[in-house]
Amino acid sequence: MTYKVSVIGTGRMGSALARALFKKGFSTTVWNRTSSKTEPLARLGLRVAPSLKDAAALSDVVIVNVSDYAAAHQLLQDMGVAAALSGKILVQLTTGTPDEARRMESWAGERKISYLDGAIMSYPSGIGAPECTIFYSGSEELFDRTKPVLLALGGNAVFAGNAIGHASALDMAGVNFALSNMFGFLAGYIVCEEEGLPAEAFVGSVRSLLPVIEEILAGISTRIQKKDYAGDEATVQAWSVGPKELLQWGKEHRLAQAMARAQHDLFEKAMKAGRDQDDFASLYEIMKKAES
16 A cells, blocks of 8 residues: 655654655655745645645645644644544654653544554654664554555664553653763763863773673663672772762862762662662662652
8 A cells, every 4th residue: 555644743853754755755745833844845845735634634644743742632632633534544753751652542542543653763864764763652563554654764663562652661761861871971071171181082982981881781781670789890889989079070170060969869879778789780779769
């Protein structure tokens, strides 16, 4: 089956999704609340729908990529739009939480709309590339049926599971991991810059650390699964020296050390809980506890 596809939302990411579909030969319609944002796509030859209802009616697959789930729900709950979507495939590629995905699935099911929830792990410039990863969750049969469209968006279309919240859960986990590393990179860059080290030296040191970090992360995962927190390599107490040094250095150089402060506080909680001689992996138990 050759699907007709509509893309709702033509910001940077939505426009990239629409261009990738059009480039792969799909009949592609776009709609955006601010119509001027669709003009570059119209010049390329994509169809611009006069209304959201028309965009839904014109296609078999409707892809949504807007600011958040609240905005998506506000757009889709219009009775005319919902009716036009009935019997169609709705692919939600708006960033959100697993809870929001579950609510959207429930809403779609009540209106006989087939629903996939997705999470894009790429910048707009990477959309359509073979290595572009996008996670999808929902019905595996629906995922397989829609796969020609999904592969046009990114060559690494990954089925995350039947539980509708799994794609957004992987997204949240991945983004959190990426942000932690990116903030850490910025903090490290500031240290090296302040101490007169060239950027190339810092980048080189980070690159050499990556294989070690990969091994450490694998060990942390194993320890958490086994609940084995024996501190036979490096203890919580040993690791806690790092943020203490950063805090002292930051104070002396009058630089912000918000990340080091957060890390220091977690180590303090762990040591007060009697985990000072446990492995770093034991911080999982501290981080998992709800704040009082």
